[in-house]
Amino acid sequence: MRNFDYYLPSTTSEAQDVLKKVKGARAKAGGTDLMGLLKDRLTAPDSVVSLDNVGELTGIKERDGGVWIGATTTIATVAANKTVHRGGEAVAEAAARTGTPLIRNRATVGGNLCQRPRCWYFRHPDYPCSKKGGETCYAQEGENKYHAIFDNVTCNIIHPSNLAPALWAHDAKIHVLGANGKTRDIGIDEFWVLPEEDMSKETVLEDGDLVTGVTYTPGGRSSGSAYVEVREKQSYDWALTNAAARIDLSGSRVKDVRLVISAVAPVPMRREDAEAVLKGKAFSEDLAWKAGEAAVADATPLRDNKYKVRLLKATVAHTLIAAAQRAKGGK
């Protein structure tokens, strides 16, 4: 790992000041992703700005009908929080299934949304892949068991964050403090960047932008949400496929629904076509499987990941069934 100048500010405005003034300065929260990138020399900033001492970026609060989670709140804190469990079931489940207890004790919500992809070609220092400015996506013809089954033309990474689909199912907004000192809210549906749009990054954040927190909309009385992931190992593993859903019922009729799938494309994807299968109809397991079918209809799997199509269909069905169960009061 290369040495760097290190800043340890204690307020958001001090942190933002460094990010603004020091060219190429990089924010660091828990470091569970950044340290790996630094060690493998996938990034080598001259300056690192630790958010460790910025207390105002930590916490979980109910605010104007939403639930605000500060950017540096640890994932372990989210997984254990009562407010999140009540009305944000998908978020709590996604947090509890992230990495290992050792990771969750340090990893933060802001870092989770801004982490870089885990494609083994991208992470390997010896592969000059297209994501790193090279010419080739090695996964296209190479070992692509864990790669994308949608939007997989120029680059086959899959989106790595568990929290992203769960927060999206709850219509989250991401709060950003820009290098110009202005704050802005970015809808989570507008936060992601496809490789075709910009190969060098995965989010719309610009240099110097600081995520200060996220606010999601918790479900009400006749609403339920769920996050389901499928992985190879029972304990600690990345998701092969995952999905998050929120369902609002009126009696047994689906009044509103959000379905977001992930780990299957370079960005998390809301599937309105699958939502449409359910909307306005009486919820049934059969319908949930039909929605699963709709969610995979346009998949374009690679040589080694065709299995993900069937897996995703089941993941979607199980997620919708779990969310509907909770909406019916079986929380």
Next chain:
Amino acid sequence: MSEHVTATYRVNSEGRTIAHPAHHTLLEVLREACGLTGTKHGCELGECGTCTVLIDGEPQLSCLVLAREVEGAAIDTVEGLEGRDLHPLQKTFADLGAAQCGYCTPGILMAAKALIERKPTPTRADVCEALSGNLCRCTGYIKIIEAVEWAAALCRGESGARPADASLYGVCKEKPHG
């Protein structure tokens, strides 16, 4: 760019003032500057758990923490586990043969210590969950899990709680050391 920093760390309740390269991890500082080589270098990426130490009582990966971020925090490593006697976890791991090569053991002991302190009567599921970030490539996990459960019982003052001898390594009738 400052090449070295001087910082004071609280390791196993002892203050240590150390000059070290500014970008060093807690793991590097513990092993290289403090000479505390009980904490092991593993994957360096947070996947194996062998570098686990306690930071303010919480198990964390010392390979992913910059040392200067834990200045002032209470850092506990495997070297601090033994008091006047072996810690119950050390006794039960030794007695049950819950280690083979031993490389993962320091990290597992620290993760287990945090669990027992947080939850004196852990279920089997609690133990598995607490240790799910610590990989062992030799033993399989049965002896490790049993050793943690037994140590928890000893910490609660229940002396007769030795697990049934379903051991892969034969029967061991003695009580734990000491």
